[in-house]
Amino acid sequence: LSDNEIAVNGKKSTVEDLPAIFEKTQKETLVNLRVDGEVKYTRLVKVLDLLQINKLENISLITDKK
Secondary structure, X not given: OOOOEEEEOXXXXXXXXXXXXXXXXXXXXXXXEEEEOOOOHHXXXXXXXXXXXXXXXXXXXXXXXO
């Protein structure tokens, strides 16, 4: 994935697509964030900020070891 791409439910997407996706997500839905050591911190913070804006607080952070 490029710097702007992410995977949502196994499909390529972009960070810019997240507000529309998160708007449709039920508040009690568990959101799994899977990241590895290559992910830039600013990108993760951007996703976390969007989750907070949409009041999605049921979050699981999963780190992948290579």
